[in-house]
Every structure is written in C-alpha cells, then in structure tokens.
Amino acid sequence: DAGVIQSPRHEVTEMGQEVTLRCKPISGHNSLFWYRQTMMRGLELLIYFNNNVPIDDSGMPEDRFSAKMPNASFSTLKIQPSEPRDSAVYFCASRRDASYNEQFFGPGTRLTVL
C-alpha cells in the first residue's frame, strides 16, 4: 500500500494566486481529513469527509478556503486568493471508517505564499 499521497510536496506562490493541493487517501478508507500545521497554532483540523461528504468544515478559516472530494480516491483543498498568512504545511489523512480506527497521514504539502 502506497499510503496517503499528497501533491505537490512544495508550493511557492505569490499573494493573490490560486493554490490547489491534492490528496489520494489509502484505498478502502472512507474518511478523509485536511489539517494545517504552523509553529504558532500547531496542528489544526480544517475539514473532514466521510464517504465523500463533508461532515465538519468548522475548521476552515474563511471563504477563501474550499475543499472537495469528487470520489473516494481523490480530494482537493483550494485557496483562492492566497495570502502570506496561509503559509503552512497542509496534511491530508485518511481513516478506514468513521468508527474507532487510527488515522494515517500523508507527507504534507509545504505552502509558501510570498
């Protein structure tokens, strides 16, 4: 199993540009999570999908952020327009189902907004 796959691994962009982060969860997992990690705030849950449906998006900071999961094997997190304070490492994680299973994390995307 390849684990959770994220792309790109690094992204450098200028303020105002659109940024799209991608995630492929572990095959057979039906829960997917997007997290953001910064030095100041630690690891924060942004949004959580179960069976491709957004269940909890209360962590999404503002309307500039949006996430989709068009099918069980792909999800995107989009920031439009991006701002320097969005610079962080964004992690995707998946879990087998909504019960008590452990989460598995991808390697993360390091985003720098200049």
Place this chain on the structure above:
Amino acid sequence: KQEVTQIPAALSVPEGENLVLNCSFTDSAIYNLQWFRQDPGKGLTSLLLIQSSQREQTSGRLNASLDKSSGRSTLYIAASQPGDSATYLCAVRPQDYGQNFVFGPGTRLSVLP
C-alpha cells in the same frame, strides 16, 4: 471544548535512557487516543492507538498507557536510541461526534549518542 497539553515541550536525554512523555486532556469523554511521531519536515507516523476501554498498548520499545478518568496518557520509550529523536504528538478523539482528533502541541525529543 477538549484541550490537549503535552509536557515537557522538549526533552534531551543520553542514548540508552528510559523516558516518559506525558499527555493530558481536559475532557475524559473520549473514544480513543493516538500517539504519533513526526520527523522534521515529514508527516505524522502512527505509533500506538489506545481505545477508551483499554489501559495500555505496546509496540516494541514503546508502551502507551491511558488513564481516562484522570485525563492522562504516557508514552514510555525504553532504551532510547538516536533514531528516536523526533517530535511526539498525542491526539484524542472526543466522544462528541462533531469533533475529530484534537492534537497536543508535541514534545520534541533529542536522544544524544
């Protein structure tokens, strides 16, 4: 609202020592607790998952305990090695279905050769 803290924030020990990392959470109503390891610039690797009905889990040199009533978990690392150097995070899953994992800030461990 569930809050998770970890003490100490950083720890430096000589190789071979046994050590304990601490995790505290404010609300004992949890489904489970998970310990992760994060290497610099990398993602999180799952180490151990303890269900709320369990008292401890073991994997190799790692042992994690859970005292739900007091809101505490410890991660015990036996015979530490330089390769154990990383940041260790604990995360709890509250029973409130609307919430998923709440993470602690982590303990940065350095094991000196």
